[in-house]
Amino acid sequence: MKCSVKKVFASLCTLLVVFVFLIGVVSAAALEDGEYTIQASAINAATGAPSMAKDNIKNPVKIEVKNGKINIFLTMSGQEVTKDFSFDSGSGNFVLAEVISDSGDIKTYKFPVATIQEPTMMQTYVTAAGMTVEFRLSYDTATLSKVAATGTNENTDDDNSTTGITGSDNTDNVNNGDSNKVSSPQTSDSQLTVLTKLLHAFVFVTMLLTLYFSNGKRLYVRDKMRGQKD
Template sequence: MYLLKQNVAIKIVAILAIFTLLSVGASNKTLAASLADGEYSINYSVLRADSDSASMADGYFKKPAKLIVENGVHKVQVGISTSAITEFKVGGANVTEISKSGESSVVQFNVSSLNSPTAGEIHVIVEDQNYDHWYTIRFDFDESTANALSSQTTSTASDATNTTSDTETAASSTAKETTTEKVENPRTSDMSDITIYTVLMIVSVGIIVISIVNRKKLAK
């Protein structure tokens, strides 16, 4: 009888833990799905074509990306730190190059959904090593890390197209904003991790307490 009660109690604790974890995940998705029109910074990973493992190309894409939401359309701007990527396609179409400076460049492309990875193709050429290959990669954007960029930053970036001085101001403002967002981005994730660890701790303590109580009763 005692063992039966113990098993029932353990199942109840486990069910409560599962519901709590599901609630955390659902709240994060709801937050991401409610993105209004505007500009956001968002973290992402570059995955292999056939698995969720990080692609070797991941290190050549700068983080975070810039997400632009307008009338339900999602566009992202990502930075590339190498000129070895000579061609870049998403959905069979070439991405739009926003800017280029030396080895680095910024490109833009549409994303049909942030809930699933976006496939793309890159052409990598390293002439001095006689290296020439096409690779299929996937961009996995983490919706829970989306943070709105300030209207001041957006305005400054827009005015930057008029004069060189404005361009420098916009770059400085964007860099500061990006730094701020990088500090703030993990907060949502950290809160989720804290909740998960708390639930796991409660489950562990509950199981230990039940086991101790059961042993004492059996000893009697």
């Protein structure tokens, strides 16, 4: 009995170390602070086919990572006939994106995302059609390229000449050279959340097993003492 309990606890400790290591690896896979560019496309939320909004996206799209938080700078054309450009905040609620540049037909929007590994649900009202249109903004992580580190200019959000804010149909800025290429992170916040929940479940199971074996050991000792008395 004593040997069995030791083996179980040794196995549990090993699994705990593995879980902690995996969580550390996932955390390290996040994007470093800095400015990036990436190719993005619009996907029809209902059919999964390319959305009509794809032609309005000015690529490459700028990404800014500051203190671990990701902000997208999306430039769209054809905005004279749309309003209330919104993004899914992650809880199913749509929030109006911040307009940082407005030249009438072309606008640049800024909004936060939890990860670029998963599409962002977008929503806009098309005044000409009198209807709200939804599409998924999908990021091609294979085209992710680092432009610069953050912290050098506090006014970069307001400077429309900054690389990637106004966008361009020319993709040369994305492929300036292999030295700017960034390995896209292989994990997302949702995966980190799953691992965290698994760790919590593991700790809970460990507590139950501890109580079970402790109770079993007490019963074993009690029965042995009774046998000696008899």
